[in-house]
Amino acid sequence: MSVIKKLCKIFGITCMVFTIFLCILAGGLYLWYRPLYLEYKDDAVRAVAESDxxxxxxxLTGYIYDDSNNLIxxxxxxxxxxxxxxxxxxxxxxxxxxxxxxxxxxxxxxxxxxxxxxxxxxxxxxxxxxxxxxxxxxxxxxxxxxxxxxxxxxxxxxxxxxxxxxxxxxxxxxxxxxxxxxxxxxxxxxxxxxxxxxxxxxxxxxxxxxxxxxxxxxxxxxxxxxxxxxxxxxxxxxxxxxxxxxxxxxxxxxxxxxxxxSEIALNPRAEEKIQNYETTYATDCAVRYLMELDGFLFRYDFEHMDDYQDYLEAYNDCYETCRKKLYTGGYVIRTSLNEEKQKLLQDTIDGVLSFDDETGSDGIYALQSASAVIDNQSHKVVAIVGGRSQDTKVYTLNRAYQSYRQPGSSFKPLAVYTPALDQGYTADSLLPNIDVSRAKGAGLAAVSFPGSRMRLDQAVERSVNGCAWWLFCSLSPEKALSYVKHMEFARIVPDDHYPASALGGLTYGTTTVEMANGYSTLANLGLFHPATCLTSLKDRDGRELYAETEPEEIYTPGAASRMVNILKGVILRGTASSMGWNLEVEAAGKTGTTNGCKDGWFCGITPDYSMSVWVGYDEPRILKNLYGATYPASIWKTVMSELVKDSARVQFDAPAAEEEIHLPAGSQEQSRYLPGRDDDEVLSDGYTVRNYREDHSVADQADTVMYQMQSLNRESENDMQTWNRLYDEAKTLIDQIYSQKLRAQEAEKLENLKDGILP
CATH class of the missing domain: 1.10.3810.10 (Biosynthetic peptidoglycan transglycosylase-like)
Incomplete structure (x- = not known):
């Protein structure tokens, strides 16, 4: 009995101590949070008391204004x-x-x-x-x-x-x-x-x-x-x-x-919609900003497709809630949209596509176009057109931000070539032009396929698919697509992590607003600013809600600048040369055409403006002579020529301090390999002295990187981050080596280093 009494006494004391502890904790929490509670309560009392x-x-009616304070x-x-x-x-x-x-x-x-x-x-x-x-x-x-x-x-x-x-x-x-x-x-x-x-x-x-x-x-x-x-x-x-x-x-x-x-027999009434591209886009920008203020977390990376679908449902619900707030809350929205630029863009699209007057059952033109123009200095959308204009009360979709289409080769600079330049490739890097039809069934193993060698800049100018496919596999889809995800491309999904995305073969596609902003990022030396036309958003009490977002570096300044230089070649002598750009102002851009000529794109930049153009049918079908260099480039040239006719800036910005780049092919440094031999001398089938020199120069660069890796302590967190970065850099260099034997030797060195085996 004495033991039981002792246990009961201990239990009682324990309970008492625990109770006292809980009381002290509760009291502490009460004192700590009481001021906050009283503040929240006062806010609630005041808000409801003022209501009826x-x-x-x-x-309350809201208002949207353009950049000159004209009511839109x-x-x-x-x-x-x-x-x-x-x-x-x-x-x-x-x-x-x-x-x-x-x-x-x-x-x-x-x-x-x-x-x-x-x-x-x-x-x-x-x-x-x-x-x-x-x-x-x-x-x-x-x-x-x-x-x-x-x-x-x-x-x-x-x-x-x-x-x-x-x-x-x-x-x-x-x-x-x-x-x-x-x-x-x-x-x-x-x-x-x-x-x-x-x-x-x-x-x-x-x-x-x-x-x-x-x-x-x-x-x-x-x-x-x-x-x-x-x-x-x-x-x-x-x-x-x-x-x-x-x-x-x-x-x-x-x-x-x-x-x-009982069966449910719906009899939907036609939805009343508005037909004004400026209004729909400005509304979208404002709604998304209200979502941000409400704490909605925008996402651009997803673990799997179900994750993406769940996010999309949450997004749509929050979007409509905030849309109601915008339409009933008496907000005043001021934008960067410019009436003259808007008219220029709309008139040009209408004029270029006027040859086709086919309409669908709803009376809307079958052949359509969309375009967005961004000011590279203000980083704002200044003009946006979501389709051809026509005299009808039927709502036309604002394709410029609502229609996701396959971007074709216009996607390559953003998701393949600039990421490659960012990872150490140069305009002179030699890429194998592999057989795409064979590569389609090989997955990432296509990186081991042989192909005739071509300089990176020439591959861009000629829009060579085999080089882009190989390079995308070499970088890895995850790495390459991470760049566009950071630029808020909204519908890059897990199903896009496959080599076909290198050619713009995406599950959903992109919009002209996204593409224009991606190219604007190149013009701004790799700095990304979220696309918007908002300059001010005030609530019913006149309080300013809008604040500019801090830019984010997506590409290094050197990589972005080198990409712009390469894209200038596309217009001067590449797939867009037929456009005939002959102004003093520099221009750079890329064509894009999807299989069967179903989508045509041209995305281009000048120092002051970035502009993307899409042409195609809402229900994709073939249009004879639809290429990026035809109707899209014609629209782009007409509009851009007018936009820059009085521009004081004729050259693109260059980085303040260009990063060190690898030696170009044929440099004096490379002449130490097989000295005295002619570059064009054939060493084996399809392999010349020039190829040999380029391979060994790249191998030396990889060796230099691996030497730096040896000096790092992999048990240190900071050193390990540097080690991983150098590992990726060395691997990227090794993947550029054309000789299978030399590439295998260098790859073995790298793997030995990874396993802790020093040379």
Missing amino acids: ADTFTRN SRLSIDMNSDYLRYKDIPKNAVNAFISIEDRHFREHKGYDLGGILRVGWRYLITGGEEKHGASTITQQLARSVFLSNEVTLERKVREILTAVEIEKKYSKNEILEFYINNAYFANRCYGIEAAAKRYFSRSSAELTLSEIAYLCAIPNSPSYYDPLTHADRALARRDKILEDMYDCGYITHTELREARC
Whole structure:
């Protein structure tokens, strides 16, 4: 008994100490966070106190201006015409939302304590990875009207405090009225009435129980349950809602069975859209900036395709939420868009493509074009055209930023050649022109294929696919594509990590805005500025929200400058020479043509401007004589000639201090190999003295790099980073060696060094 008493005493003391510790901890946390809590509470009290019923129905008009303060467009949504008072909202809709979203809505004071504890527990055990969920209807309303969509613990606290204040001021029925009218039902529909008209072409009062439940499935995740693209998902959630309504006693078992067996026959009403390329692009830039302010994390690298699809759904949901804010929040948007440049670009596209007047069933021209112009000094989009103009009320897609097309060879400078120059290659580097048809089935093993040797600059000028394919494999798709991902190419996906991407054979493709900005990065010596036309974004109170983004170095200045010099050769004597550029102002660019002449591109730069042009059909098909050097280059030359006619800058910027580069082929340094022999002397089939000298010069450079690697301590984190960089540099050099024997010898040296075996 004495032992048991002692154990009980020890246990009691332990519990008491632990309780005291928890009390001290709780007290400390209370004192630490109390000022922050009071601040959040005061904000919530003030925001809700200043609100009234109009706060939840208010539609303040926004304005978009060009660079000369001319009004481009007004932004607004006519929510009032579809707004329903509580008494007019179908009872089934009210019950459906309560059943699926917040069963205790009628009892709680704005928050669900049990749900909060569950979220807190999940937050702790996942190390902060999971920090969402358990929001009541009132909390969701607070978030959509008063707060951002940022997923943080701070926002959750603000959300709860605001919900409590809403519950104090408004009745339960008023809250439901506000919530159902503000809910987003995908495809720019806000409120149950707008959704009923959009998807069924009827009033919500005319819908059946099954149809109401079907619509109420959408707001939980509008992109995922979009009835126009994922009808099966919406149907499955409809069934879940009906079951919840039955569990809550809102419908009978007979009603449940009949509603679940009822087929959903959509009768979508045509969506009203706008036909103004400046407005759509400026709106997109502003929406994306609001997403950033709301804490949305933009991503450009994905582990697998499912990861990309999940991201896309989250992106679309946040995009539409912020789009509503923009259209109803009274924002004033000022842009860099220039009326004269816009007219020049539109008129040129219309004129060059005027030979083809074929139209589709919707009355829109079949043959289309898109283009974007970026000022290299301000780094802003100054003109953007998403298609041919025509006298029609039908909305035309803004292809300049919405249509992703295969870029063909115009992609090579950004994803193949400049990365190679960044990794140590030069304009004089000799590349094997391998057989692409054979390489297509070989994967990265194509790097070992033989081929006639060609200088890198000549491969670019002539747009030789075999050289680009080999070089892309040599760099590795992951390494090469990392450059364009850092330039925010939005649809480079895991399925693009294959050699065909070297030739622009991408899963989804790119846009003219992305391509123009990529080439602008070259003109700016490797410095990347995110593409936008925003210069100012002010809220309804006149507060400036917009701030410029810091540039990021994508390519080294030397690599970018050398690429620009090579691209000048494309216009002077390469695939774009037929364009006949004869102005004093320097120009550089690259053509691009996809298989079967389905897409034609020209992307080019001058010191002041970067411009990309795409020509093709919305539904890809062959167009005779469509090449990058024909219609796209013609549009580019006409517009660019006018843009630079009074330009004071005639030459591209050069790096302040050019990095040390490898010796060019045929230099005096290389003459020590086989001295006295003629460069053209053939040593073996397809292999000359010149090739021998070039190979051994490159091998010497690789040896120098490997010598530097030997002096590093691989147990040191800093040295290891340097070692890895030098390893990649040595490997890149070795891959340039044409002689299989010499390449194998150098590769063996490198692998021995990797394994710790010193020469």
